[in-house]
Amino acid sequence: MAQVTFSTQQRDALFGQSPWDAVLVVSDRFVLADWPEVAQLIQHAASVDQRIGNEATLLLAPGLAGGRLVLSPTGDLDSDYEDVRRFYEAAETGIKMAYRAGARNVLLLVDGPDADARYLHGADVAALGCGQGLYLNPDVEDATQVRVGLVDGQDVDRLTALxxxxxxxxxxxxxxxxxxxxxxxxxxxxxxxxxxxxxxxxxxxxxxxxxxxxxxxxxxxxxxxxxxxxxxxxxxxxxxxxxxxxxxxxxxxxxxxxxxxxxxxxxxxxxxxxxxxxxxxxxxxxxxxxxxxxxxxxxxxxxxxxxxxxxxxxxxxxxxxxxxxxxxxxxxxxxxxxxxxxxxxxxxxxxxxxxxxxxxxxxxxxxxxxxxxxxxxxxxxxxxxxxxxxxxxxxxxxxxxxxxxxxxxxxxxxxxxxxxxxxxxxxxxxxxxxxxxxxxxxxxxxxxxxxxxxxxxxxxxxxxxxxxxxxxxxxxxxxxxxxxxxxxxxxxxxxxxxxxxxxxxx
Known part of the structure; x- marks a missing residue:
């Protein structure tokens, strides 16, 4: 099976030369106020591709780690009946896309509503969704190592043990x-x-x-x-x-x-x-x-x-x-x-x-x-x-x-x-x-x-x-x-x- 490991990474890991070969963004609206460089790239892509923000997409992203940017939307999180599973599902979808594209060292960036208590653990849940997405049954021979870098302050020890x-x-x-x-x-x-x-x-x-x-x-x-x-x-x-x-x-x-x-x-x-x-x-x-x-x-x-x-x-x-x-x-x-x-x-x-x-x-x-x-x-x-x-x-x-x-x-x-x-x-x-x-x-x-x-x-x-x-x-x-x-x-x-x-x- 694909072996998933988590590690803490700094903001600058997203940019320039690094061992990371893709950036996965999980978000509802891709506003990314804390990441203006990434937000600008997404806005340019959205001007020519209506899929952006509506379905998972892979963008060519010069200047970002690996030149790959995977966008995986959670969908609208405002409904009274939505819950944090949206982050889990979006991360699962996005990591699969990154893996099929050849990425093996993926930086995970999670952006969602800050004030909504339902999504308090959205970044941690998204990391676990990556694990679910890459898991294969034990009889499937695939010793590939996949690293997921966490840039949102998640507790890596806890997530690794989980x-x-x-x-x-x-x-x-x-x-x-x-x-x-x-x-x-x-x-x-x-x-x-x-x-x-x-x-x-x-x-x-x-x-x-x-x-x-x-x-x-x-x-x-x-x-x-x-x-x-x-x-x-x-x-x-x-x-x-x-x-x-x-x-x-x-x-x-x-x-x-x-x-x-x-x-x-x-x-x-x-x-x-x-x-x-x-x-x-x-x-x-x-x-x-x-x-x-x-x-x-x-x-x-x-x-x-x-x-x-x-x-x-x-x-x-x-x-x-x-x-x-x-x-x-x-x-x-x-x-x-x-x-x-x-x-x-x-x-x-x-x-x-x-x-x-x-x-x-x-x-x-x-x-x-x-x-x-x-x-x-x-x-x-x-x-x-x-x-x-x-x-x-x-x-x-x-x-x-x-x-x-x-x-x-x-x-x-x-x-x-x-x-x-x-x-x-x-x-x-x-x-x-x-x-x-x-x-x-x-x-x-x-x-x-x-x-x-x-x-x-x-x-x-x-x-x-x-x-x-x-x-x-x-x-x-x-x-x-x-x-x-x-x-x-x-x-x-x-x-x-x-x-x-x-x-x-x-």
Whole structure:
């Protein structure tokens, strides 16, 4: 893949002889009051080319770095309903044009409304858009190095760490069913964190998995016989020096391929199911970013459950009753609702960590339901438990996602959601799901949280308990991959950037 690196550059890098071979300008109106020389060149071009300011264009620009000037407009930013994604998209388009023109050392100049708080992070978001534009899947052999020089005062260390984490998340999410099968995913994590200040452990023993992660192992049961598909649990812990003020506990769903199991996906619905590991991928990428930035005061423990939901003679089936790690007896309603089973055991282990942790906050990241796409389109859906709702954690995530080009829609957990998973007989404590696809079920992305709370034991840490624990369930089923091609498009690494922003707000 094209390797993107960021560096800080001075204003004079735009002019004269330099190693930089193109200038990319991302703007809404290209007024460029702080760059009169560039603005004059654009005005001359606009007098003979009506595309200027309306679509991405490449200009011959003697006197500027490399003699190339790429203009990529954001479009009108005045609408009440626009957001900072315009900078991300424009930068993505512009860097692709510069790359196709032969540029490998591109200076990024971002110009937008100064007074509009929606675009406060426009320059940083544009830099991340460059990374998205140049990313290629890991199986594409392209070792080209692309440098992006930042002249608008962006925090290069932060952006570099973000992009490294986002590359890892995209690699892991986008890898095909064999490239990133559970053992391969785990091996990638080992290599990724090899030199980082993280404690990493991998559980690969089938007997231990069945004992300690029984719901997860039920999903993986038909894949255990195939060594290259056998399940893994990856646990990663970051513990900084000094006093700990808060603890984050993150569960990442990593279904490396989802056939639906015995409730087989039919009619072409299986295509794209190698991306059902987007939650674990984002978790791994986030931990890489954290390891590079080494924030103080916050301890982070992440568990990623890596399984393949295979069909076969040993596949689990609806009506089975399986006792999870937290002790709840779960009746399987639909084997294609497997992600919540994986998460429940992970969350139960993290619950045990949370019991003795300082100021714990729990997250689950998952490509969990088709319903979230039906409800919200290409946006991330977040559902809070009562403690998180009282503390407005979901609202914080929504506000920060808006500022960092990762919009979030906030849902509310209701009493009806608990009724959806209530036992249907004396034999079980919980029903995992209805027997239909979530996309066709009322409140299909909300009620899984009711199951996760009870199946993991986190329901005991409610507002009136001795230790209330806030928990955010983050459903990225419709935002983990670019909306333009949800089956085969580039992974987005959402919500990695928003999670990093939350660390400084909570």
């Amino acid at each position: 992009e490294q984490g986002r590359v890892a998340a995209r690699d892991l999410c986008g890898g095909d069913p064999e490239q990133m099968a559970p053992p391969a995913f785990a091996d990638y994590c080992l290599a990724l964190f090899e030199e980082d200040p993280l404690d990493v452990s991998i559980i690969d023993d089938a007997e231990q998995l069945v004992r300690d992660y029984p719901l997860l192992s039920a999903v993986a049961r038909s894949s255990f016989a195939v060594a290259r598909h056998s399940a893994r649990v990856v646990r990663v812990e970051y513990c900084p020096e000094g006093e700990i003020h808060q603890t984050w506990l993150i569960a990442g769903k990593g279904v490396t391929y989802d056939t639906g199991g015995a409730d087989l996906k039919v009619g072409g619905s299986m295509a794209g199911m190698s991306r059902d590991k987007g939650g674990a991928a984002a978790t791994a990428g986030f931990m890489k970013t954290v390891a590079m930035l080494r924030p103080r005061g916050i301890r982070i423990i992440a568990e990623m459950g890596l399984v393949r939901n295979s069909i076969g003679s040993d596949a689990f089936v609806p009506d089975e009753i399986i006792t999870g790690h937290a002790g709840a007896r779960v009746r399987i309603g639909n084997t294609d609702a497997e992600g919540r089973l994986v998460l429940a055991d992970l969350l139960s282990h993290l619950r045990e960590d949370a019991e003795k942790a300082v100021n714990p906050r729990v997250f689950s990241l998952a490509t969990l339901t088709g319903h979230v796409g039906r409800a919200y389109g290409p946006y991330t859906g977040v559902v809070e438990n009562s403690v998180a709702r009282r503390g407005q954690l979901g609202r914080v995530m929504q506000q920060l996602g808006e500022r960092w080009a990762e919009p979030v829609e906030l849902s509310t957990l209701r009493r009806e959601d608990f009724a959806q998973v209530a036992p249907r007989s004396e034999s079980e404590d919980l029903l995992s799901s209805n027997n239909g696809a979530s996309v066709n079920i009322s409140r299909g992305h909300q009620f899984p949280l009711a199951f996760l709370l009870q199946a993991s034991g986190l329901d005991q840490y409610h507002l009136a308990s001795d230790k209330p624990i806030p928990y955010l369930h983050v459903d990225i089923a419709s935002s983990a991959v670019e909306a333009s091609n949800p089956l085969y498009g580039k992974p987005t690494a959402r919500p990695l950037t928003t999670l990093l922003a939350m660390m400084s707000e909570l």
